Every structure is written in C-alpha cells, then in structure tokens.
Amino acid sequence: MSTAGPPDTGNTRARGAIMQRIGAALGRTPTAGARSGAKSYIEAHAAGPRPAMPGDRVERFVLRSRMLASTVERIDTLSDIPAAVARYLDALVLPPALAGQRSRSGVCWPEFAGLEWNAAGLAIENRPTIGGDRLAITGCFCAIAETGTLVVTSGAGTPTASTLLPDTHVAVVRADRIVAGMEDAFALLRREHDMLPRAVNLISGPSRTGDIEQTIVLGAHGPFRMHVLLLPARTAAS
Numbered sequence: 001m002s003t004a005g006p007p008d009t010g011n012t013r014a015r016g017a018i019m020q021r022i023g024a025a026l027g028r029t030p031t032a033g034a035r036s037g038a039k040s041y042i043e044a045h046a047a048g049p050r051p052a053m054p055g056d057r058v059e060r061f062v063l064r065s066r067m068l069a070s071t072v073e074r075i076d077t078l079s080d081i082p083a084a085v086a087r088y089l090d091a092l093v094l095p096p097a098l099a100g101q102r103s104r105s106g107v108c109w110p111e112f113a114g115l116e117w118n119a120a121g122l123a124i125e126n127r128p129t130i131g132g133d134r135l136a137i138t139g140c141f142c143a144i145a146e147t148g149t150l151v152v153t154s155g156a157g158t159p160t161a162s163t164l165l166p167d168t169h170v171a172v173v174r175a176d177r178i179v180a181g182m183e184d185a186f187a188l189l190r191r192e193h194d195m196l197p198r199a200v201n202l203i204s205g206p207s208r209t210g211d212i213e214q215t216i217v218l219g220a221h222g223p224f225r226m227h228v229l230l231l232p233a234r235t236a237a238s
Helices: 010-025 032-044 057-067 078-091 096-101 182-192
Strands: 071-074 105-108 123-126 135-138 142-144 149-153 168-174 200-203 225-231
Touching (some): 057 071, 078 135, 078 168, 078 225, 142 182, 149 182
Parallel strands (some): 105 123, 105 135, 135 168, 168 225
Antiparallel strands (some): 142 149, 149 200
16 A cells, blocks of 8 residues: 655665666766657557557456455455454465464554554554464555556565565455556556555465366465455545
C-alpha cells in the first residue's frame, strides 16, 4: 500500500554512477532535456490494443485474485487489519502434518507497525523477514485489475523479501490504488517516482509451478498462501 519513492541510498547512488560511466563511454551524457524527451516520447507513443475492462476495477481485481487462488476480505479501516489477519489464520485448513505449526507471529512493513497486533493475539514485528518467518503483512505500490496482480517496489520501507519468503503473505490494498492494466501501473510508477526503484515485483497469487508432470503445486518459489485485505479508497480523514 506504500507509495513512497525510493530513498537516496548507497545502492541508488552506485547505480547512478554506473549509468553515468556507461553513458560517458557511449558518448551519451544524460541531461534533463534528454530525460524530458524520453518522457514525452513514452507519453505520446500509441498504446497497443487492450481487452475491454469492466467498469468496476475493484470487482475485477477481486475476481481475478480469487481465480489465482488468493483469498480476499474487505475491511473498513487500517485498525481492522490485526483482527482480519487473526480471523484468516484461525480459519486456515492445514494438512494434519502442519496443523501444529499454525503461526500467529510474523513481520510487517513499517507502515503497519503501530497497529494493535497484541490485542488480536498476534506477535508481529516491524522488520524485514530474515528467512524463518512464516507470516508477513505488507502493502503494495498498486494493484492491477486485469490480472489480479500486486505491484511491489523495493525500498527501505517496503522490504520485498517479506513478500517472497514467508509461507503466508497478507497484502493490504487500497481500492483507489487499483489500476486497470499493466500499462497503467507503469504509467503510475513514472508519475510518482523520479527514478524507478531497484526492483519492481509483480505478484499474481501464491507462488506456483507446473514443472513436474504438469501438476500445479503452490508454494514452489514463495508463499503457499496469499490473502488480500481490501480497504476503501483513501479519504482526507484516512
């Protein structure tokens, strides 16, 4: 749910230095005019044909998310998140071998650190995952209605490992951050970021593979479960 731009970290500066050296070697020193020209070209470039999109992007996103084996719950406010996470965990149907491993501890992004996790019976730490955590609660930069996809950008306040390593990923999405298609997501990135983050991850449901006998297996390269908490559009009060 976070939309903050990338901080000026050592990695960002190092990348800039590398790109400057490459540009100098090619005789192409980047200038503000060149960047402006590239931006104008992108904005003026005709988009390719796109499928028709239903008028309600939120409903489309919910439908596509569920088709991808995600679960979705609508909530009213940020303060509802801990109780919603607790309900989701309590309702999980786990195989007998894992029934005793139902975890009520995990990690969250900094924007959710101040929520009343303890009151919901959860032990949630504000930190990036270090690999052994089974649950993570994150936001996203935006979501794509056409494919039920979350767009997650890397940054100090948006550690992407938390979306990739735990068994269960709970993602908080604002209705007004749901765009129609992939093209709209990247247009939003260009509008809100002076420089693209080091990584832009597109997450469409739980991790899966069909490599073995073409049988779909969840949790192959990331979370077994994806649960979306859908918040209303942001208002001045929220």
